[in-house]
Amino acid sequence: MSTLETSSLKLIAFDADDTLWVNEPNYVNVQQRLGDLLSHHIDQPTLSRHFYATQIRNLQLFGYGAKGFTLSMIETAIELTQGRVTGLEIQQIIDIGKELLAFPIEVLDGVRDALETLAKRFDLMVLTKGDLFDQESKIARSGLGHFFKYVEIISEKDERSYQRILQRYGLQPEEFLMIGNSLKSDVLPVLHIGAQAVHIPYVITWAHERVGEEQLQGKSFATLASMHDLLNWLEVTAD
Amino acid sequence: MSTLETSSLKLIAFDADDTLWVNEPNYVNVQQRLGDLLSHHIDQPTLSRHFYATQIRNLQLFGYGAKGFTLSMIETAIELTQGRVTGLEIQQIIDIGKELLAFPIEVLDGVRDALETLAKRFDLMVLTKGDLFDQESKIARSGLGHFFKYVEIISEKDERSYQRILQRYGLQPEEFLMIGNSLKSDVLPVLHIGAQAVHIPYVITWAHERVGEEQLQGKSFATLASMHDLLNWLEVTAD
Incomplete structure (x- = not known):
């Protein structure tokens, strides 16, 4: 070998x-919770597909990491709900994004x-x-x-x-x-x-x-x- | 000397x-446009004061830079409008935040x-x-x-x-x-x-x-x- x-x-x-x-399970977990949060707007497979496309599109501007990931979650939520996602829901997205910056290692x-x-x-x-x-x-x-x-x-x-x-x-x-x-x-x-x-x-x-x-x-x-x-x-x- | x-x-x-x-004038400009965007919700001095406090509070989690700045703008907008800021307004905030990552030098x-x-x-x-x-x-x-x-x-x-x-x-x-x-x-x-x-x-x-x-x-x-x-x-x- x-x-x-x-x-x-x-x-x-x-x-x-x-x-x-x-590391990655924390990101998967956050993405699932994004799905739960938006479940009355959108199904999980559509969300996953759209979120991945948003992340890749933003990669050249944001680079890798939790902050860009969080901004991409917010963009995805706005786009998939045609802007109907509420300010309070977006605050919840920011809050779960912040967990990615502080989870226990x-x-x-x-x-x-x-x-x-x-x-x-x-x-x-x-x-x-x-x-x-x-x-x-x-x-x-x-x-x-x-x-x-x-x-x-x-x-x-x-x-x-x-x-x-x-x-x-x-x-x-x-x-x-x-x-x-x-x-x-x-x-x-x-x-x-x-x-x-x-x-x-x-x-x-x-x-x-x-x-x-x-x-x-x-x-x-x-x-x-x-x-x-x-x-x-x-x-x-x-x- | x-x-x-x-x-x-x-x-x-x-x-x-x-x-x-x-560099800094680009950030000042973006902050002024945030003020314009939220002018029907909040006056500029209150916004400035609150936004600065949010930035400092988030610094230990986000560090310096445009992505943390943008997330702090969104948080500030949500807090100061008690969640009434719309998804489309938040998309506008993300869009002006993105300009900070691409302005001509x-x-x-x-x-x-x-x-x-x-x-x-x-x-x-x-x-x-x-x-x-x-x-x-x-x-x-x-x-x-x-x-x-x-x-x-x-x-x-x-x-x-x-x-x-x-x-x-x-x-x-x-x-x-x-x-x-x-x-x-x-x-x-x-x-x-x-x-x-x-x-x-x-x-x-x-x-x-x-x-x-x-x-x-x-x-x-x-x-x-x-x-x-x-x-x-x-x-x-x-x-």
């Missing part, structure tokens, strides 16, 4: 949401142990996209911050941004390993620049992050069931 | 909004020339707080990006964050100069860590960024009328 050269490895970067801690299984061991051997980085303020807050709430020598919050995870990270830290591609749950953001662009990546899928993936199987052709990377398997795979033992 | 040691200077960091380009007087000359002598950095995605977009729209070797977008400009910047770039305090329009964010914390700062006031300052005169006691820094005066003050001449 392993195609990794651990001997040359200097820096291991971890995606945050749904790699280190539970549930660290995923095996993460703390893996970080504890790896931090002794390698430089560790949180490398996440999204809203700067929100992501910093989640790192603080997670209690994992001290394991990471570096934190990089970027607006998009593409080849160019990974290349910029390598440059900034003076790293060769073979010295960098990325670990995350998104094939689109954490694995494919990293492989494309000649660095290494490990995929740890999470139980749910936002539609926007999904990739077609044809994009995986000819790519070499490991998929692990959970962070528990990471130390074995890296052939690193806890002292 | 000059108290600066240019000989030791390695990196000059520039604030972005209202230092490199016009008006580079301030003297900025381009100063950057062009200084970039040949020093490493230049954009060092701004706010929304990551929005600030990156403004840098791109400004056409000034190529003058800057580094871009740092941070969530708060306090002593700790400046110290982190010095550490990250391996700089001594005397090697770092910060230039910006905010005494609170660009000048005082920089002086407090022993580095140097230049204040270039802008015609309007957001209330949250204002500091009392008593906080300036015993502080040494230069105030310049515009970026035109920066080269003279630094005793740097264009070739």
Whole structure:
């Protein structure tokens, strides 16, 4: 399974949401509650379809994150009700959106142990996209911050941004390993620049992050069931 | 006037909004249009007072930036109308909020020339707080990006964050100069860590960024009328 050269490895970067801690279920939950709130106006499948389209349309203006998500929920509610949604209902949407900025962080299984061991051997980085303020807050709430020598919050995870990270830290591609749950953001662009990546899928993936199987052709990377398997795979033992 | 040691200077960091380009007037304009939109519900002074309080209350959850500003406008409109603001009015608020994410960038007087000359002598950095995605977009729209070797977008400009910047770039305090329009964010914390700062006031300052005169006691820094005066003050001449 392993195609990794651990001997040359200097820096291991971890995606945050749904790699280190539970995130997407909070967004799914909020979206369901938006559905409940608007159930007298609109059915859930129509809402879901329309909301996703609004999010994607707004992505180039808002970027990723809870505030843009909340603004897109409000827009969707206004559009689908032809403006009949009330001010008080919109306040409820803002209130559930605010919960996305403050939910308690549930660290995923095996993460703390893996970080504890790896931090002794390698430089560790949180490398996440999204809203700067929100992501910093989640790192603080997670209690994992001290394991990471570096934190990089970027607006998009593409080849160019990974290349910029390598440059900034003076790293060769073979010295960098990325670990995350998104094939689109954490694995494919990293492989494309000649660095290494490990995929740890999470139980749910936002539609926007999904990739077609044809994009995986000819790519070499490991998929692990959970962070528990990471130390074995890296052939690193806890002292 | 000059108290600066240019000989030791390695990196000059520039604030972005209202230092490199016009920003705050766009926010003032949007707030006035919010007032027009709600004028049949509420008078402008009440709106201003309430909106500012809402912004400050939400700052710890939203951080700085246009998306949080827009959500706070919506909340204010709902609260001040006791929920009577309509869905269509809220859509108008979102639409004017979106303009804050896409307005054409008006580079301030003297900025381009100063950057062009200084970039040949020093490493230049954009060092701004706010929304990551929005600030990156403004840098791109400004056409000034190529003058800057580094871009740092941070969530708060306090002593700790400046110290982190010095550490990250391996700089001594005397090697770092910060230039910006905010005494609170660009000048005082920089002086407090022993580095140097230049204040270039802008015609309007957001209330949250204002500091009392008593906080300036015993502080040494230069105030310049515009970026035109920066080269003279630094005793740097264009070739």
